[in-house]
Amino acid sequence: MTALVKLTGVSKAYGHVRALEDVSLEVHAGEITCVLGDNGAGKSTLIKIIAGLHQHDRGSYEIEGAPVRHASPREALDHGIATVYQDLAVVPLMPVWRNFFLGSEPRKGRGPFKRLDVAMMRETTRTALRDMGIDLRDVDQPIGTLSGGQRQCVAIARAVHFGAKVLILDEPTAALGVRQSGVVLKYVAAARDAGLGVVLITHNPHHAHLVGDRFVLLRRGTMTGSYTRDGITVDELTREMAGGTDLEALAHELRRPAP
Ligand SMILES: Nc1ncnc2c1ncn2[C@@H]1O[C@H](COP(=O)(O)OP(=O)(O)OP(=O)(O)O)[C@@H](O)[C@H]1O
Ligand SMILES: [Mg+2]
Numbered sequence: 001m002t003a004l005v006k007l008t009g010v011s012k013a014y015g016h017v018r019a020l021e022d023v024s025l026e027v028h029a030g031e032i033t034c035v036l037g038d039n040g041a042g043k044s045t046l047i048k049i050i051a052g053l054h055q056h057d058r059g060s061y062e063i064e065g066a067p068v069r070h071a072s073p074r075e076a077l078d079h080g081i082a083t084v085y086q087d088l089a090v091v092p093l094m095p096v097w098r099n100f101f102l103g104s105e106p107r108k109g110r111g112p113f114k115r116l117d118v119a120m121m122r123e124t125t126r127t128a129l130r131d132m133g134i135d136l137r138d139v140d141q142p143i144g145t146l147s148g149g150q151r152q153c154v155a156i157a158r159a160v161h162f163g164a165k166v167l168i169l170d171e172p173t174a175a176l177g178v179r180q181s182g183v184v185l186k187y188v189a190a191a192r193d194a195g196l197g198v199v200l201i202t203h204n205p206h207h208a209h210l211v212g213d214r215f216v217l218l219r220r221g222t223m224t225g226s227y228t229r230d231g232i233t234v235d236e237l238t239r240e241m242a243g244g245t246d247l248e249a250l251a252h253e254l255r256r257p258a259p
Contacts, residue, residue, distance in 0.1 A: 002065045003028055004166050004197040005050060005081070010059035012045055019045040022059070023223045025216045027166055027197040032188065034200045034208035036241055037218035043201045046218070047168050050199065051083040052076030080165030084155040086174060092144025096136065097125035099143045100158050128161040129154065132190050149180030156187045160194050167191050168199040173207055185211055205241045209234040217241065 005027040012020040020042045027033045037043050048054040049061065052070030061068055063079050070076045073083070091099060101121050125139045134153050136146075143151060152172045159167045169188065173181040181204075189211055192198050202208050208215060215232060217225040217240055225232075225240055232240075 001028060003062070004064060005199075006060075006062045006065075007046075007050070007056075008060045008062075010046075010049065010056045010061065012042075012049060012054065012056050018221050020049075020056075020218075021222045023216070023218065023221075024059075024226065026214065027199055028213075029165070029197050030192055030195050031213040032192050032198040032200055032211050033214040033216065034202060034212035035216050035218065036202060036205060036208055036237070038203070038241075040220065041218040042221040043218060044170060045221075047083065047170055047199060047201060050076070050166075051081060051168055080163065081168065082159035082162070082164035082166065083168040084152065084159065084170065084172065086170045086172075093142050095140045096143050096146070096154060097122045097139045100125040100128070100139075100154065100161075124161075128157050132157040132160065132187060134187065147180060149176050149184050152176075152184045153187045156184075156191055160191055160196065164196060166197045166199065168201075170201045171203065172200070173202065173204065181207060203241075205234060205237040209237055 003026040006025075008024045009022050010020060010024070011018070011022055023042070023046060025033060025035070025046075035043050035046060045054065049056050052073045052075050055069060055071075063081075068079065070079070076083075091102065094102075098121070101124075122139055129136050129139070132153070134150075134157055136150070136154075143154065146154070152169075156167065156169070172184050172188070176184065185207060188198060188200060192211070200208065200212065213229050215225070215227045215229075215237060216223060
C-alpha cells in the first residue's frame with residue numbers, strides 16, 4: 001500500500017545548526033507512527049516540514065507517492081495534513097464551538113447580510129464531539145475552561161471532522177497526568193480507527209508503545225532507529241530512548257558513596 005506520507009533521507013539545517021540529518025519515515029492510513037526523542041532531537045522540526053511550516057534542504061517528501069514541497073501550512077492543509085501544535089492555537093475566551101470552526105466558519109445569507117450560522121455551528125460541534133465519544137456538557141463554555149486533555153480532544157475531533165487524511169500531534173500528552181493522557185490516547189486511537197494516518201510525537205515510550213504501529217527514534221537530529229510494532233518491545237523502546245548506557249552511567253554517578 002502506498003504511504004500517505006513518506007519522507008526519505010530528509011535533512012534540515014537552521015543556519016549552521018543541523019536540526020535533522022538523513023531521517024526517513026512513513027505514515028499509513030489507519031496507523032499511528034510515533035516519533036520519539038529527547039529535547040532538541042529534531043521532533044518538532046520534522047513535523048514542521050510535514051506541516052509545511054519549513055522546507056527540507058535534502059531528501060524527498062512524498063504524499064501518496066507524489067513528491068511535494070509545501071510552501072506554506074495552507075498548502076499542506078489542502079493536501080489533507082492537519083497539525084495540532086503543543087501550544088494549541090485557541091482563543092481561550094471564545095466558546096468551544098467557535099474554536100471548533102475557527103478559520104472555517106460557514107456563513108448564511110448573502111452580500112452584506114452574510115452572518116455566522118451560529119445554530120448550525122453549535123449543533124455540528126456537539127455532533128462531531130459526540131461521534132468521537134467526547135462527552136462535553138456544554139459547547140458554549142469558553143474553551144479556556146476545559147482541561148488540557150479535553151482541549152487536545154476537541155482539536156483531534158476538529159481534524160477528523162474537517163476531513164484530514166493525516167493528523168500530526170506534537171506531544172499531546174506532555175503536560176498531562178496519567179488519566180488525562182489515557183483519554184487523549186483513546187481519541188488518538190479513534191482518529192486512527194476513522195482511517196487517518198497519525199503522527200504522534202512523544203517523549204514517553206510507554207504512551208508510544210500503547211498505540212504505535214511504527215516508531216522512529218531521533219537523537220540530536222539523526223535517526224537512531226526505526227521499527228514496526230512487532231520489531232520492538234516497550235522495554236527495548238524505553239532503553240533506546242534513555243540511551244541505555246547513558247542511563248546506567250547516570251545511575252552509577254547518582255549512587256551514594258559508601259560511608
Ligand atoms: N527556528 C530555529 N532556528 C534555529 N535553530 C532551531 C530552530 N528551531 C529548532 N532549532 C534547533 O534545532 C534542533 C532541533 O530542535 P527541535 O525543536 O526540532 O527539537 P525537539 O525534538 O522538538 O525538542 P523538544 O523536545 O525540546 O521540543 C535544536 O538544536 C534547536 O535548538
Ligand atoms: Mg519540540
